[in-house]
Amino acid sequence: MDRLPHHHVASGSYFVGGRQRLVLEAYLGTCVGVALYDRQANVGGLCHLLLPEPIGPAPRAESQKYASTAMPQFLRAMRDAGADDATLSAHIAGGALVGPLDDRDLALDIGGRTSEIVQTRLTDAGIAVAQIETGGFFTCRISLDLQTGECLIQPAGENRLERDARIEVPSPADVDAVIAKLQPIPQVALKIMRLIETEDFDIARLSDEIRKDQVISARTLSLCNSVMFGGRRKIDSLDHALVYLGINSFVKFIVVSCLNQFFDQSEHGYSLCKGGLYHHAVGCAIIAEKLARETDLVKPGLAYTAGLLHDIGKVVLDQYVSRSYPLFYRQLNDRREAFIDAERSILSTDHTEAGATLADLWELPDSLIMAIRHHHHPENAGASRDLTHVVYLADLLMSRFHSGLELERLSTSNLAARLQCLGLQMSDLPRIVDMIPIEVFAQAPELVLAAG
Numbered sequence: 368m369d370r371l372p373h374h375h376v377a378s379g380s381y382f383v384g385g386r387q388r389l390v391l392e393a394y395l396g397t398c399v400g401v402a403l404y405d406r407q408a409n410v411g412g413l414c415h416l417l418l419p420e421p422i423g424p425a426p427r428a429e430s431q432k433y434a435s436t437a438m439p440q441f442l443r444a445m446r447d448a449g450a451d452d453a454t455l456s457a458h459i460a461g462g463a464l465v466g467p468l469d470d471r472d473l474a475l476d477i478g479g480r481t482s483e484i485v486q487t488r489l490t491d492a493g494i495a496v497a498q499i500e501t502g503g504f505f506t507c508r509i510s511l512d513l514q515t516g517e518c519l520i521q522p523a524g525e526n527r528l529e530r531d532a533r534i535e536v537p538s539p540a541d542v543d544a545v546i547a548k549l550q551p552i553p554q555v556a557l558k559i560m561r562l563i564e565t566e567d568f569d570i571a572r573l574s575d576e577i578r579k580d581q582v583i584s585a586r587t588l589s590l591c592n593s594v595m596f597g598g599r600r601k602i603d604s605l606d607h608a609l610v611y612l613g614i615n616s617f618v619k620f621i622v623v624s625c626l627n628q629f630f631d632q633s634e635h636g637y638s639l640c641k642g643g644l645y646h647h648a649v650g651c652a653i654i655a656e657k658l659a660r661e662t663d664l665v666k667p668g669l670a671y672t673a674g675l676l677h678d679i680g681k682v683v684l685d686q687y688v689s690r691s692y693p694l695f696y697r698q699l700n701d702r703r704e705a706f707i708d709a710e711r712s713i714l715s716t717d718h719t720e721a722g723a724t725l726a727d728l729w730e731l732p733d734s735l736i737m738a739i740r741h742h743h744h745p746e747n748a749g750a751s752r753d754l755t756h757v758v759y760l761a762d763l764l765m766s767r768f769h770s771g772l773e774l775e776r777l778s779t780s781n782l783a784a785r786l787q788c789l790g791l792q793m794s795d796l797p798r799i800v801d802m803i804p805i806e807v808f809a810q811a812p813e814l815v816l817a818a819g
């Protein structure tokens with residue numbers, strides 16, 4: 368089945384098709400996935416839902432992310448493709464809890480309510496439900512083979528378990544050696560990140576430095592053109608880009624274009640798909656920036672950069688996680704460990720330590736080093752508590768609502784207290800999730816940048 372072409376159905380979208388050599392798949396954390404197949408008409412579809420219903424009036428363009436508005440559209444698309452409600456069969460998966468069981472309140476069980484609405488819509492249409500696997504704590508993968516109608520619901524990452532584990536525990540010297548071998552991110556991006564806290568950019572000098580580096584100049588311009596103009600070359604110089612984007616977006620583009628290559632050095636340890644770590648980083652950056660504006664506790668540019676950098680340590684430890692993958696998988700799924708605890712018990716170190724070492728070497732400001740070091744336990748971040756809480760929440764939202772980018776299981780103990788630190792309550796969560804631009808969940812990270 369895995370050798371067939373795959374189509375990833377992103378959160379807030381659906382896909383309908385006839386019999387063909389194609390497997391539809393979605394990774395589900397708190398999101399709910401509904402697979403429908405009509406074995407007589409040979410028509411199938413997969414719908415990936417984010418929330419039960421809109422908080423206020425939903426913008427038309429985003430109606431596919433709510434169960435209440437997307438289900439009627441999805442069912443209509445199935446019927447238009449030739450499916451008949453009477454011969455359709457449904458599989459429902461996902462809907463994991465956002466927080467721990469004790470913080471759970473029925474009214475806040477986002478996944479549970481999404482799944483309820485899905486079931487009601489299916490019952491109303493008289494569609495038989497063959498399998499429901501919702502609730503629980505883990506990210507799962509739902510797949511539908513459009514050739515055979517076979518639907519599988521399995522824990523995320525299970526399809527990679529065939530590999531043998533070769534545990535290799537890195538010593539501090541090994542970690543240093545990996546860091547020394549990594550292609551570093553360019554000096555100009557580091558310079559920007561050092562200044563991001565004060566926003567004290569000498570833009571003329573910065574432009575001069577970028578111009579000296581032809582690779583970065585070209586990459587920044589191409590990113591800018593692809594995000595803003597769908598790849599048409601409308602912006603042809605750095606000066607033009609600066610005027611067009613404004614200083615804040617301009618520096619973001621430079622940093623993002625430099626980090627893309629850095630994340631590309633990781634192979635397949637933490638990441639569940641190609642480019643997963645980078646996409647997760649850009650998504651966290653966008654959400655962290657939004658949270659910074661919402662809470663007014665941190666500078667948005669600083670929150671963006673911290674979101675982008677929080678998992679850089681994963682690039683360092685990637686090869687070790689990759690070799691011990693089955694062990695990680697078992698500890699996460701069988702023992703229900705948080706990822707960082709599994710890293711410590713298997714590797715004797717973790718990606719927050721490795722990331723902080725790297726950030727220290729890059730001479731990044733203390734606030735960024737603290738956010739990288741403590742993003743899994745933000746209460747330990749001392750003077751950078753606010754920034755680190757923002758990054759923690761952005762990370763949690765990405766891992767629960769855009770699962771499948773990386774192997775990660777975050778601890779949600781103290782979630783209510785951590786939200787409170789940002790002046791938020793559990794009941795604010797659906798509104799915060801709704802605030803995330805839909806592009807964050809799309810396939811191409813470049814679309815995410817446009818959303819920011």
Ligand SMILES: [Fe+2]
Nearest residue numbers: 677678718742
């Ligand atoms: Fe992390």
Ligand SMILES: [Fe+2]
Nearest residue numbers: 647677678762
């Ligand atoms: Fe993360």
